[in-house]
Amino acid sequence: MSIQFQGGVFKLETRSTSYHIKITDQAYLMHLYYGAKIGDADVSCLFPRAERSFSPNPAGYPGRDFSLDTLPQEYSGSGAGDFRLSSLAAGHGAVDLHYVRHRIVVGKPALAGLPSCCAAPGGVETLELELEDPVSGLCVRLLYGVYEADDFFTRSAVIVNRGAAPLTLHRAMSFCLDLPAEPWQLLGLPGAWARERQPERQPLRHGVQGFGSKRGASSHQHNPFFALCAPHTTEHSGPAYGFGLVYSGSYACLVEQDQFDTVRCVMGIQPEGFSWSLGPGEAFYTPEAVLAFSRQGLNGMSQIFHRAVRTHLCRGPWAHRRRPILVNNWEATYFDFDEQKLLALARRAAELGVELLVVDDGWFVGRSSDTSSLGDWSEDPAKLPRGLAGLAEALAETGLALGLWIEPEMVSPASELYRRHPDWCLHQPGRPATTGRDQLVLDLSRKDVRDHVWQQIDSLLQKAPISYLKWDMNRHLTEVGSALLPPERQGEAAHRYMLGVYELMERLFKHYPQVLVENCSGGGGRFDLGMLHYSPQIWASDDTDALERAKIQYGTSYCYPLSCMGCHVSAVPNHQTGRVTSLKARGDTALWGQLGYEMDLALLTEEETAQVRRQCEFYKRFAPVLHAGAFYRLPLPGAPGQLAWGVLSADQRQIFVFHMAPAAQANAPVRLLKLPFAAPGLRYRETSSGCCFQGTTLRYAGIALPPHPGDCVTTLLHFQAQ
Structure with a gap:
């Protein structure tokens, strides 16, 4: 058993780590330990009680040596004596959570509407700890998934209103973890468009540090992953904790070093702008978080995440198969292409060992630039006179399969869809809409909008044998509001939007499991664990410069395995940096992810042609070994x-x-x-x-x-x- 309960202590153990929790005499959940595997279960002696000035004592407690303000907790309330980061805030009063009951189950309960790690293979046990606020009736079920063989834990919370009156959540984090006083350092992956996931490591200081996104997507600017490590931790030795959120919307990663140097970490949905109304009996599910600890430094921590993603997060027939080498026409042609240009590119690609042609932006009616026509997903007869089906048939004669770019979450104001349904966009009444890339965001919190988008995707996949779909998202959310939500529930719109995206992607996964989906958001703007539940690979960055890409792939590896990184060889001078690098350097860099080309292959010299052939041969032979090995x-x-x-x-x-x-x-x-x-x-x-x-x-x-x-x-x- 990986979960044991004895003497008021829960002992959760993986192959090399321990996580211990104690029920105190006052029915609070005390965090005892998380780290390398230890023998003793009750180590509460490590937390001697003492009176602390200005740290209040719970109601009814007879002494002054116990305070929520100093107690290491499993899930912190608010307004009841703990002045540190809270995990939960609801209504207009305090939230004071007490242990009620628990159960241990084999397997792992699903999180309604949300992506999460699966149980098989390898097995998993789940500890459910039920807490309740006795005044409001607010109940919290803390879920701990214990992946013993693969050495990691998952955490999430289910918040239920068991009171007689509606309650509004203002903050609902996925987990809370309190760590002892040590000189921890924080490692995050900040960046920007075309410069994503650049590792940054700095010492913690007193107060709150952190980052997140308010953009409605996990974003290029930050990534929903962070690590804590000791000053002496290196890539190969020393303690390292890693935390990754299985979520693709707005989020917060917050770390607080308090007055006594202890450290609290909370992670979950971005509280700013968030609210959720819970009627009596209703439940709210927080996104899942993955927690990993290693004594073998940052590499050891990363390898745990890599195994978790490959084994328990990515699903379907493409999760463990070698993915096809592709050529994408974007940087070869941009919007200026027709069927003949695509077939010429395909014939040349087939000679070199490429296996799939991706038709990028510009294949649908009215789309000669990025200023119009998103939402009108029908083939442009001027470019594709035989449609996608005819193109696929012609491609098959060259030996290549067909892939397609689509941006289903967006609509152009200059489109037939917008003219018919302007209210289908996220908007706030009376407020002008902000545009980005001349496009607006469809309100996917609405079932009628989701059904329309699904009908479009389903129609495309029915009419032509499309084996690969590049799902793009090229702007972030502004004026977030839904026409179908009442004013008091508009704070739910952003999260409901994300749940709508997940519902669409789940439909796609279930109806077309054979289609390889690559997620994209202006490159790596939605590179997160949530998306990997639906697409086993993500376009790592729009920047394909070899030097910049090597840095991006290096930083990405702190949480994500090579098998999920889409990596292309593009032309020089590079279209993002203007730098000229050798084809060897570009190929050597791209070979470590899912290999593709994004260039006019007809312009290759004889020597470069031979190099591309060697790159394709290397990838076909060794990609399965590279992607399954330890990085x-x-x-x-x-x-x-x-x-x-x-x-x-x-x-x-x-x-x-x-x-x-x-x-x-x-x-x-x-x-x-x-x-x-x-x-x-x-x-x-x-x-x-x-x-x-x-x-x-x-x-x-x-x-x-x-x-x-x-x-x-x-x-x-x-x-x-x-």
Whole structure:
């Protein structure tokens, strides 16, 4: 059993971690411990009671040595003596939560309307802890999923109104975790469009630190993931906690270091602008969060997340299959294309080993620029005279499958759909609508709007054998309001919108499981665990410059596995940065995710043609090994700006290494790259040079990186055990 209850203490254990909770004499849930596996269950002696001035005592408690303001808690209330970050706020009064009952179940309950980790394979047990506010009747069921074999926990909360009167939620976080006083450091992944997920690590300070999104999407600017680690934690050693939210809308990640240096973490739906009305008997489900701890540094933490995503979050036939190599016509043609141009691109791509052609923006009626026609999803006969079905038939003759770009959440004011249904957009009465990219957002909180969008998607997939769908979202939510919600419930619109997106994606997954869906939001603007429940890969960034992409993929790896990163080789000068890099560097970088090309392949030289063929052959042969192996970021002390990472295959017999030197250096020193994951008992041969090394040599001495004349030079190495 991974969950045990004895002497008022709940003991939750995975393969190498422990999570302990105690019911206090006052029926509060006290957080005792989360970290490396320990033997003792009741470690409440680690929290001696003492009187603390200006920390009030609960009603009826006879002494002054117990206060919610200092108690490490599992889910914090509000207004009842705890002045730190609250997990729950409701109505106009205090929320004071007491333990009522619990149950332990095999498996994992679903979260109504929300994505979450699944139970199989590997098994999972769930602890349900029920708390109640005795005055308001507000009940909270805390859900703890224990993934023993894969070494992580999930947490979420179900909030139920058991009172006689309606209640309004103003704050409903997914989890709360209190950690002891230590000099923790916070690692987040901030960024911007075309510069997503840039790792940033800083010491905690007193007060509240954090980040989030108020954009209606998880956003390019921040990512719903963060880590806490010790100052001495490295990629390979030291404690590291990781927290990821399985949600794609507005969210908050908040960390508070209090007056006694203890640390509280809360994570969940963004409280600003949020409210939710709960009638008697009604329930609200918070998004799920994934919690991971490792003593093997940040790499160890990341590998837990990678396994969780691959094994328990991604679903369907594409979750563990090699994905096809694609060519996307966007940067090759933009809006200027027709069937003949697409077929010429397809024929050239087929010669090189590409397997799928994606028709990007501009294939539907009236769409010659990004200023009109979103919502009118019918083929433009001037560009596709035989329609998508005819194009798919012609593509099949070249050996390529058909993929299609669509942006179903949006509508252009210059469209037939908007002219018929202007009230179908998110809007607030009497307030002019903000546009972004000349488009508005459809109100997917409405069933009639969702049904219309589904009919459009279903029609496209019925009329043509589309095997890949790129689902895009190119603006964020403003003037968030719904025509079908009364004024007092407009605070529900943003979350209801997100639930509507999930409902549509679930329909797509159930009706067309064979269609490979790649999520996109202006590149990596909705790169989160929630989306990975519906699409096993996400377009990592609109920036395809090799140097910038290597940084983005490096940062993305802190939470997300290689198998979910869409990575393309594009033309130079790069369309985002203007930088010129070699085709080798672009290919070496893209090979670590889901490989694609976004360029006019007819312009390749003879040498470049041979390189693309080699890249495609490498991907087809090794992508399954790369994406199923253990990923390691490899620091290079004394070499600022240089990036390196590696993958160890599941059987430890293959090692793949990537290194990028961004800038040439005159008379440069020799850099030794150590591979601390090489199996000590094996001898490896590097396949391109033929050099052989003992695993211990690779681990402790390393390999000499070759000289790199020029800028943005990459090295790709493959070691095979002998």
